[in-house]
Amino acid sequence: MTGLDEFLEELVADADAVCLFSPGKSHYETLAGDDVVVVGPDNDVEADAFVQLPLEFEDLRDRIRFGVEGAVDHGYVDEDADLVCLAKVFGEDADTVARVRADEFEKSGVYDLFANSRAEPSVIRDVLEVAVELGKKGQKGKPVGALFVVGDAGKVMNKSRPLSYNPFEKSHVHVGDPIVNVMLKEFSRLDGAFVISDSGKIVSAYRYLEPSAEGVDIPKGLGARHMAAGAITRDTNAIAIVLSESDGLVRAFKAGELILELDPEAY
Numbered sequence: 159m160t161g162l163d164e165f166l167e168e169l170v171a172d173a174d175a176v177c178l179f180s181p182g183k184s185h186y187e188t189l190a191g192d193d194v195v196v197v198g199p200d201n202d203v204e205a206d207a208f209v210q211l212p213l214e215f216e217d218l219r220d221r222i223r224f225g226v227e228g229a230v231d232h233g234y235v236d237e238d239a240d241l242v243c244l245a246k247v248f249g250e251d252a253d254t255v256a257r258v259r260a261d262e263f264e265k266s267g268v269y270d271l272f273a274n275s276r277a278e279p280s281v282i283r284d285v286l287e288v289a290v291e292l293g294k295k296g297q298k299g300k301p302v303g304a305l306f307v308v309g310d311a312g313k314v315m316n317k318s319r320p321l322s323y324n325p326f327e328k329s330h331v332h333v334g335d336p337i338v339n340v341m342l343k344e345f346s347r348l349d350g351a352f353v354i355s356d357s358g359k360i361v362s363a364y365r366y367l368e369p370s371a372e373g374v375d376i377p378k379g380l381g382a383r384h385m386a387a388g389a390i391t392r393d394t395n396a397i398a399i400v401l402s403e404s405d406g407l408v409r410a411f412k413a414g415e416l417i418l419e420l421d422p423e424a425y
């Protein structure tokens with residue numbers, strides 16, 4: 159199929175770098191002579207240029223966008239680099255080639271959310287996972303909402319007040335621990351926000367956030383929970399992860415802005 163060969167040759171011609179998504183060892187070694195950035199959950203192939211994926215990003219566009227933002231942020235590629243991305247969509251091996259310019263995407267800040275927040279990336283990932291699971295299953299079959307404020311916990315506590323006794327008062331428990339995830343889901347039935355420290359310690363449940371909402375610009379149609387989430391991330395160095403009871407989506411806010419929107423059903 160010479161036509162196809164020609165097409166593929168053109169597709170990858172003159173690229174500045176190759177982004178390899180979760181490559182196997184042999185796949186990586188084949189390309190090791192090129193300018194390669196590996197993107198994946200782990201750096202199994204011990205690549206020098208590596209961007210860690212904190213989520214699976216089922217949607218290839220989201221996955222590529224995250225990888226490219228990470229590659230630019232690390233300085234592995236220029237902001238206007240011409241890139242070839244190799245990824246697996248259907249099988250266990252790379253089956254998809256995408257040609258993309260690094261400036262193709264409006265900067266979404268999704269990479270920055272994980273890599274450059276006060277809280278540890280793994281803590282942010284664990285909280286997102288809890289929110290996504292809660293969104294999938296709800297509480298006893300009913301849709302449920304939840305608000306998690308992650309990082310800069312001292313300041314967040316100063317800008318909030320308790321709605322009820324704090325079940326985490328004297329405990330030293332962390333997100334990611336399976337028991338704690340069950341507790342978070344259980345307590346999400348009641349009002350208010352969870353406050354989580356940079357390192358993932360659950361500081362409090364049932365906090366009513368009272369940040370100044372000045373200058374916060376969140377999409378119309380979102381209510382008080384989302385407004386409080388956006389505002390607290392402008393007023394402090396925390397990020398916020400919200401599960402909406404009404405539309406079932408999980409959203410992340412940083413510096414007063416909506417950065418990420420996920421449909422739990424897609425994960």
Ligand SMILES: Nc1ncnc2c1ncn2[C@@H]1O[C@H](COP(=O)(O)OP(=O)(O)OP(=O)(O)O)[C@@H](O)[C@H]1O
Nearest residue numbers: 303349350351366367381382383384386402403404
């Ligand atoms: N300032 C706040 N701090 C903490 N929790 C809040 C705050 N404001 C609202 N909430 C919580 O959000 C819940 C839902 O409020 P509301 O419906 O106005 O928010 P929303 O943004 O529309 O969220 P949803 O999409 O889940 O309905 C409230 O019952 C309360 O538990």
Ligand SMILES: [Mn+2]
Nearest residue numbers: 381382403404
């Ligand atoms: Mn509402």
